[in-house]
Structures are given as C-alpha cells and as structure tokens.
Amino acid sequence: MTEYYHDTLSGLSNVWVKGIQQYVDKDGDFVTCFPHSLDTEIINMVVHKDGALNADEVKKLRKTMGKTQQQLADLFGVHVRTVSRWETGTHPIDNANDLRLRWLVAKQRLGIQVATEIMTTFADKVLYPKEVEYHINMADLNTADLNTATG
Secondary structure, eight states: OOSEEEEOTTSOSSEEEETOEEEEOTTSOEEEEEETHHHHHHHHHHHHOSSOOOHHHHHHHHHHTTOOHHHHHHHHTSOHHHHHHHHHTSSOOOHHHHHHHHHHHIIIIIOHHHHHHHHHHHHHHHTSOOOOOEEEEGGGSOOSSEEEEEO
C-alpha cells in the first residue's frame, strides 16, 4: 500500500487518498476498497474548493446530479454545446452557473445548510482561481461499507 492512492475512478485527476485498502486477489488482480462515504467527501471538497470549477469538476458534479448534458443545459437555460465546452475545458463555466451547479449539488447531496454556506462564501472562493489536489485520509471516513474496484 502506498502512502497516497491516486484515485481516478472518481472522474477527477486530482484526487489522492491516504490509507486506501488495496490487495492482490487470487487471480493476481489489484483490488481497491472504497468506502461509500468517499464519493460524498470528494463532492464536499469540490463544492467547497477555492477557485472556479475545472472541466472535470463540472462533469463530476453534473453526473452526481444524475443529469445528462442536455438536461443540465435545459436546467441552466444554455445550449448543450455550452455544457460540453465546460466539460472539455474549451470554455470555462461562468461564475453564475458555477455557483448554481455547486448549490444544486450541495443541496441534493450534502443538505441545505451546506448549500446556504456555498452561496455565502462563493465570491471569496471562486473569484481567485487556483489549482488544487484533494487529499483524503481514509482514517477520517466511515469505512464500514466498502465498494471495491479491480484493475
């Protein structure tokens, strides 16, 4: 087991998890165990991050909502190509829709209190963009229920 596991299954390239359980099964395949709470923690970190959402984060939050690009476009009143451009990084998401996406995901997955917090701290966080890496210590999460992935 390495100090930090680079999690790419989340759909984000900048997630590193400390203390993840990995082993080799009887067929020689690597198996990684993820707690159900890991995805919620990643979502929490994304909606609270400083700086604008990047392309992968927009896509992650859209998928978290269970929406297609067309459904998100309809919800936000933009063309589906606009959502595609946000998710490919061709054109960054604008501040108003960045806030809207964070708020909707926070409300749906994290609760109204977190959604309200997002609204009140958005200007301080998003107007000063910077790259981030998400570091998660498994010891801080409930590992009672684990998802496993092989690779």
